[in-house]
Amino acid sequence: MSAQQRITELRKELDRLNHAYYVENSPLASDYDYDMMMKELEKLESEHPEFDDPLSPSHRVGSDITKGFTQVAHVRPMLSLGNTYSVEEVDDWIRRCNDLLGNLEGLKSVPIVGEMKFDGTSISLIYENGRLVRAVTRGDGEKGDDVTENVKTIRSIPLVLQGSGYPQSFEIRGEIVLPWKAFDRLNEERAFNEEPLFANPRNAAAGTLKMQNSAEVSRRGLDAYFYYLISDELPADNHYDNMIAARSWGFKVSNLMTLMDSIEEVDSFITRLDQERKELPVATDGLVFKVNSLRQQLNLGYTSKSPRWAIAYKFSAERALTCLRFVSFEVGRMGVITPVANLEPVLLSGTIVKRASLHNEDIVKTLGIHEHDMLYVEKGGEIIPKITGVDEAAREEGAMPIKFVTHCPDCGTSLVRIPGEAAWLCPNKYGCRPQIIGRLEHYVGRHAMDIDGVGEENAALLYDAGLVRNIADFYILQASDLEQLDRIGPRSAQRILEGAEKSKSVSFDRVVYALSIPFVGETVAKKLAKGTRDIDTLMGMSRDELVAIDDIGPRIADAVIEYFSVESNREIINRLREYGLQMSLPEEEESEKSDLLAGKTIVISGVFARHSREEYKEMIERNGGKNSGSISKKTSFVLAGDNMGPAKLEKAKSLGVPVINEDRFLEMLTE
Numbered sequence: 042m043s044a045q046q047r048i049t050e051l052r053k054e055l056d057r058l059n060h061a062y063y064v065e066n067s068p069l070a071s072d073y074d075y076d077m078m079m080k081e082l083e084k085l086e087s088e089h090p091e092f093d094d095p096l097s098p099s100h101r102v103g104s105d106i107t108k109g110f111t112q113v114a115h116v117r118p119m120l121s122l123g124n125t126y127s128v129e130e131v132d133d134w135i136r137r138c139n140d141l142l143g144n145l146e147g148l149k150s151v152p153i154v155g156e157m158k159f160d161g162t163s164i165s166l167i168y169e170n171g172r173l174v175r176a177v178t179r180g181d182g183e184k185g186d187d188v189t190e191n192v193k194t195i196r197s198i199p200l201v202l203q204g205s206g207y208p209q210s211f212e213i214r215g216e217i218v219l220p221w222k223a224f225d226r227l228n229e230e231r232a233f234n235e236e237p238l239f240a241n242p243r244n245a246a247a248g249t250l251k252m253q254n255s256a257e258v259s260r261r262g263l264d265a266y267f268y269y270l271i272s273d274e275l276p277a278d279n280h281y282d283n284m285i286a287a288r289s290w291g292f293k294v295s296n297l298m299t300l301m302d303s304i305e306e307v308d309s310f311i312t313r314l315d316q317e318r319k320e321l322p323v324a325t326d327g328l329v330f331k332v333n334s335l336r337q338q339l340n341l342g343y344t345s346k347s348p349r350w351a352i353a354y355k356f357s358a359e360r361a362l363t364c365l366r367f368v369s370f371e372v373g374r375m376g377v378i379t380p381v382a383n384l385e386p387v388l389l390s391g392t393i394v395k396r397a398s399l400h401n402e403d404i405v406k407t408l409g410i411h412e413h414d415m416l417y418v419e420k421g422g423e424i425i426p427k428i429t430g431v432d433e434a435a436r437e438e439g440a441m442p443i444k445f446v447t448h449c450p451d452c453g454t455s456l457v458r459i460p461g462e463a464a465w466l467c468p469n470k471y472g473c474r475p476q477i478i479g480r481l482e483h484y485v486g487r488h489a490m491d492i493d494g495v496g497e498e499n500a501a502l503l504y505d506a507g508l509v510r511n512i513a514d515f516y517i518l519q520a521s522d523l524e525q526l527d528r529i530g531p532r533s534a535q536r537i538l539e540g541a542e543k544s545k546s547v548s549f550d551r552v553v554y555a556l557s558i559p560f561v562g563e564t565v566a567k568k569l570a571k572g573t574r575d576i577d578t579l580m581g582m583s584r585d586e587l588v589a590i591d592d593i594g595p596r597i598a599d600a601v602i603e604y605f606s607v608e609s610n611r612e613i614i615n616r617l618r619e620y621g622l623q624m625s626l627p628e629e630e631e632s633e634k635s636d637l638l639a640g641k642t643i644v645i646s647g648v649f650a651r652h653s654r655e656e657y658k659e660m661i662e663r664n665g666g667k668n669s670g671s672i673s674k675k676t677s678f679v680l681a682g683d684n685m686g687p688a689k690l691e692k693a694k695s696l697g698v699p700v701i702n703e704d705r706f707l708e709m710l711t712e
């Protein structure tokens with residue numbers, strides 16, 4: 042292949058990886074592989090300046106610009122950082138800065154600030170007169186997306202500054218991150234709802250910041266660290282002191298930030314922080330070194346993509362080679378089959394690794410794993426172990442490729458593949474032991490019915506003893522039954538019974554969540570409960586009516602309908618009701634309710650000025666009306682805001698359905 046062909050190929054591939062990483066928030070390659078490809082491209086381009094192209098990914102900042110946001114130009118471009126995986130190259134960079142700045146002081150280097158490189162998504166905040174006025178993403182470096190509303194929900198970001206001495210107008214840049222705990226919770230929820238998982242907290246933070254629903258953004262628990270201050274009236278002439286000042290105004294500035302003035306100090310900082318970062322509550326992917334003096338920064342200047350006065354040192358994940366003992370296939374509570382590599386135990390980043398998820402059939406195939414293969418396992422300090430490759434040279438002669446099971450390893454039912462997805466499912470929902478036990482465990486869980494005393498092990502024990510075959514059986518347990526079981530003493534028996542009793546007062550939305558309806562996680566359950574108010578309404582709703590509830594899509598609607606269409610599920614619901622569980626939300630204040638809209642089916646469309654769509658939907662319900670998702674002959678009227686789609690308008694016209702605006706609607710309610 043000629044250099045020109047290779048350059049074209051690399052540019053195309055890097056553009057594709059950029060889109061997946063910055064826009065879809067779902068990377069297709071490891072950072073290391075991406076960075077190596079980029080370095081190869083940069084090298085080829087410098088050797089062949091005749092093939093240069095200003096649009097090459099090597100000259101541009103990867104763009105996160107997304108549809109649906111307003112774009113705002115940055116006062117100063119937001120750039121990337123040059124990076125390296127080698128300590129020697131950091132040392133070389135420091136020497137180069139010294140040379141370029143004409144620093145001849147021998148052992149002492151120009152002052153360098155070392156910081157954590159937080160692994161999130163960059164943000165630029167503008168403050169005027171001590172108040173936050175705008176928050177913009179990096180975008181393509183020149184302009185970014187205005188995400189002010191979402192950023193305002195992040196509690197550690199000051200909306201109004203503390204202290205004094207801040208410039209009347211300034212910009213501060215930082216990183217929005219999703220702490221490990223919040224990331225794990227989010228992925229657990231997504232796994233349960235069978236939604237694709239976020240690959241890492243960076244992608245989760247970036248995805249969350251671009252959501253259209255600020256209430257959901259707030260719930261996810263983002264955080265932010267700041268590392269760069271820009272203004273015409275800065276408090277100090279150096280980076281370090283400016284950041285200390287920003288901290289006094291209320292910004293979160295990491296206290297790992299360190300001022301150094303020798304290469305030796307920088308090297309030991311790298312060794313120390315590579316350990317310490319494992320204790321941090323947020324993900325980091327390296328360190329950033331910056332020349333401290335602003336005057337020296339100015340003298341060093343910028344390339345088209347990054348400042349010359351800063352460099353990122355990236356941590357590489359630790360890797361080991363170990364033997365595959367066997368692949369097990371595990372059945373989740375929603376029936377999804379997960380292949381798991383069971384390994385010869387190996388020490389990686391301080392922990393012993395014995396198992397690593399292979400996620401799905403596609404991944405097993407892409408890796409090309411054979412029996413007893415030697416596998417490469419990677420684990421960054423805090424990251425779950427991951428199989429990244431196979432040592433094919435070490436393969437035993439005659440070893441067979443790992444075959445995905447065709448039948449459920451537990452109940453033997455033929456597996457089915459979800460169309461368009463990589464997952465295989467055991468369809469025997471109501472007869473497959475791990476699925477049933479999984480649902481029992483979910484039911485008693487802390488976020489669901491919180492039945493104390495029934496942990497993971499006890500759920501299986503109660504099921505196998507025939508005492509609890511489904512969730513309703515928790516309420517007919519007797520102390521005498523429980524005490525017969527070897528592993529449950531009288532004290533635990535008592536706790537289980539009390540826990541079940543207490544769960545009768547758990548609110549209706551959590552009951553809906555506890556049922557294990559596919560795709561119905563905590564948030565969706567709340568929406569369903571709020572949109573229906575009681576179990577009978579929920580059970581009786583049509584697809585159209587369900588879809589009219591905010592954030593309920595056709596996939597969830599179908600899952601709800603299918604769940605309640607199963608006779609045994611309806612029986613369970615009836616039993617739960619008999620035992621006295623909460624099957625409705627508490628009545629609302631009578632004064633707020635009316636039957637002004639009784640018998641009316643209303644479709645909401647467009648964007649409103651005076652209330653949110655959600656509020657209008659609630660108003661309709663409170664006044665006895667019904668929300669519907671699509672216009673038909675049965676629609677009483679369309680409540681239309683701005684930007685109502687022309688197709689909908691046409692349909693309403695052709696069916697003779699009246700279209701009214703929000704002012705008229707609000708008048709109707711006061712008549």
Ligand SMILES: NC(=O)c1ccc[n+]([C@@H]2O[C@H](COP(=O)([O-])OP(=O)(O)OC[C@H]3O[C@@H](n4cnc5c(N)ncnc54)[C@H](O)[C@@H]3O)[C@@H](O)[C@H]2O)c1
Pocket residue numbers: 058059062063068069070071072073075076102103120121122124156157158159160161162163164179215216268329353
């Ligand atoms: N895996 C993939 O397919 C893929 C695709 C595209 C990019 N990437 C990764 O992303 C990198 C390029 O992304 P990038 O341009 O955002 O660069 P980057 O993430 O490597 O570094 C620049 C960013 O670091 C952040 N940062 C965190 N802490 C900081 C601190 N203390 N000071 C200054 N900045 C700090 C800022 O947001 C800044 O924009 C690549 O090197 C690659 O590793 C991976």
Ligand SMILES: [Zn+2]
Pocket residue numbers: 372449450451452453454467468469473474
């Ligand atoms: Zn099964």
